[in-house]
Amino acid sequence: MSATSIARGESRRRGPALDVAVVGGGMVGAATALALARAGFATALLEARAPAPWSVQDEVDLRVVGLAPSSIALLDELCVWTSIRSSRASPYAQMHVWDAASGAAIHFDAAQQDRDLLGYIVENNLVQWQLWQALESAGVRRLCPAQVSGYEVLEDRVQLTLHGAEAETISARLLVAADGAASPLRAMAGIETHGRDYAQRGVVAHVTTERAHEGTAWQRFLDTGPLALLPLADGRSSIVWSLPEAEAQRVLALDDQAFFDELGVASDFRLGRITGATARAAFPLRLQLAETYQAERFVLLGDAAHAVHPLAGQGVNLGLRDVVELRNTLVAARDAGSDIAAPHVLRRYARRRRSADTMDALGFDALARIYAWQAPPLIAARGLGVRLIDKLSPIKRRLAEHAAGL
Numbered sequence: 001m002s003a004t005s006i007a008r009g010e011s012r013r014r015g016p017a018l019d020v021a022v023v024g025g026g027m028v029g030a031a032t033a034l035a036l037a038r039a040g041f042a043t044a045l046l047e048a049r050a051p052a053p054w055s056v057q058d059e060v061d062l063r064v065v066g067l068a069p070s071s072i073a074l075l076d077e078l079c080v081w082t083s084i085r086s087s088r089a090s091p092y093a094q095m096h097v098w099d100a101a102s103g104a105a106i107h108f109d110a111a112q113q114d115r116d117l118l119g120y121i122v123e124n125n126l127v128q129w130q131l132w133q134a135l136e137s138a139g140v141r142r143l144c145p146a147q148v149s150g151y152e153v154l155e156d157r158v159q160l161t162l163h164g165a166e167a168e169t170i171s172a173r174l175l176v177a178a179d180g181a182a183s184p185l186r187a188m189a190g191i192e193t194h195g196r197d198y199a200q201r202g203v204v205a206h207v208t209t210e211r212a213h214e215g216t217a218w219q220r221f222l223d224t225g226p227l228a229l230l231p232l233a234d235g236r237s238s239i240v241w242s243l244p245e246a247e248a249q250r251v252l253a254l255d256d257q258a259f260f261d262e263l264g265v266a267s268d269f270r271l272g273r274i275t276g277a278t279a280r281a282a283f284p285l286r287l288q289l290a291e292t293y294q295a296e297r298f299v300l301l302g303d304a305a306h307a308v309h310p311l312a313g314q315g316v317n318l319g320l321r322d323v324v325e326l327r328n329t330l331v332a333a334r335d336a337g338s339d340i341a342a343p344h345v346l347r348r349y350a351r352r353r354r355s356a357d358t359m360d361a362l363g364f365d366a367l368a369r370i371y372a373w374q375a376p377p378l379i380a381a382r383g384l385g386v387r388l389i390d391k392l393s394p395i396k397r398r399l400a401e402h403a404a405g406l
Contacts, residue, residue: 016157018042018141018172019340020330023148023160023185025051027065027124028302028319029178030131034078035327037138041340044141044170046148046162054129056088061123062204062281064230064238066092066217068119071320080130087130090121090233094216099371100268101223102383106390118217121230121238124316143170148185151175156339158297174341175298176326178319181288183304189295195288195307198368200225201248202310203241205280206232207263210272213237218270219311221371226311227266237271239263240310248282285309287365289358293350297341301326306357309364318357325353 022033025047033045067075075081095118098105110118135142143162150161158175162168177185186193213231220227225242232238241263243251254262260274267274288307293300302319329349330340338345370382 016171016173018044018170020044020174020176021046021158021160021170021172022176022178023047024178024180024302024304025128025132025142025144026178026180026302027128027131027316028323029176030128030135031074031078031320032176032178032301032323032326033140034080034131034134034138035074035323036330037135037140038078039327039331041330041334043139044143044172045135046146046160046170047142047144048147050144051125051128051132054087054123054126059278060088060206060232060234060236060238061125062206062238062278063124064121064232065124065127065316066119066121066230067127068314068317069115069117070324071317072120074320074324075127078131078134080127080134084122084126084130085120087126088123088233089126090215090231091117092119092121092215092217092231093117094214095219096216096270097219097221098268099221099379099383099386101221101374101379102386104383104386104390106386121217121232148188151185151188153296153298158341173297173339174330174346177298177300177304178302179304181286181303181307183300185298186290186300186304189298191295191300192291193288194291195286196365198242198285198287198309200242200244200285201282202285203243203248203251203280203282204239206236206238206278207260207274208236208276209274213271218267220266220268220270222266223372223374225368226371227263228311229267229271241266242285242309242311252280252282287361289361290354293354294343294346296343297346299326299346299349301353305353306361308361309368311364311368314360314364318360321356322353325349 019041020036020043022029023046025045033043037043072081093110095108110116147163148160149163152159157171157173159169159171177183179185215231218229224247228240229237264274286307290300290305293305301322308315326349333340333345373379373382
């Protein structure tokens with residue numbers, strides 16, 4: 001059998017040593033392994049490279065995530081949220097979004113929703129490190145460095161062929177692919193994707209501003225794409241500036257003062273002048289959805305299943321909602337005496353999450369398209385719609401609750 005082939009074979013008499021093998025140790029993969037282990041499943045996590053230890057003395061990671069209440073609830077269940085929050089996390093209670101072309105704005109306030117906070121801005125590597133640290137005590141078998149070169153579907157298990165680990169093969173009842181947007185396992189399973197390349201990059205940096213961020217997430221829609229300023233615990237703001245490829249490269253090459261000046265104009269000087277910044281980086285923006293989230297004894301979640309535009313900051317939150325759905329589905333199957341990787345069990349997970357993720361992904365894509373409108377009548381219509389939503393409390397509350405995962 002070739003490294004990328006999948007074959008059905010005769011099961012050995014002895015069952016697999018593991019219930020679930022999770023491939024990919026990022027935030028979503030590590031959360032999956034931890035959640036399943038704490039739910040009583042024999043679980044292994046396979047990762048090519050262990051995360052670098054996180055330290056409060058280190059510079060703040062350029063990659064940050066806005067954790068919604070649903071994600072915080074999961075991390076709290078997994079007994080890692082307290083250590084994350086006390087390490088370096090920035091709460092935000094308000095979000096202000098405005099349109100450069102029409103001037104229309106919408107403002108979300110946690111107090112108007114009878115909540116203390118809308119969420120927390122946290123470094124990706126802090127979340128990943130805390131999850132990684134918790135795996136051993138939860139009984140997760142960590143195989144690292146380990147890479148899957150192929151897998152074979154047998155009657156009651158999946159057998160993985162590994163490179164870079166002590167064991168050459170490992171078997172589990174279910175294989176979970178959490179190995180990122182370029183997922184090699186998804187390709188091995190023959191699952192196609194569809195979507196579109198935005199021909200944009202998200203320029204990221206942490207900036208010091210003349211005025212305090214006020215515990216508020218700020219986002220301005222420009223004709224080139226959205227610019228977000230997210231509050232950090234140390235008083236700075238993390239920016240995600242979506243720009244066309246050529247423009248992103250130009251902004252990356254600017255000297256510091258020119259960058260400060262252009263970013264100040266782009267942000268409408270909402271936080272005053274930009275007075276300092278870290279080094280800049282950029283990442284490509286793409287919409288990508290897997291055609292299905294399941295194959296035989298196999299499921300996708302996180303970026304392996306869906307990659308979305310960062311304008312709503314929901315990518316990781318969608319992935320963590322996948323984790324909750326998968327855990328709950330497998331627990332229900334086990335409690336009912338079913339095979340946790342039976343086709344009808346995996347279909348239930350795949351149907352629910354693909355439907356929800358697709359609606360969200362296409363919604364974010366629609367927003368990106370709407371804010372790309374440049375014709376004056378369309379700009380006016382867009383502005384009218386935003387102003388109406390801001391005044392219609394039930395609709396605004398529903399939008400906020402959906403973003404929060406409530």
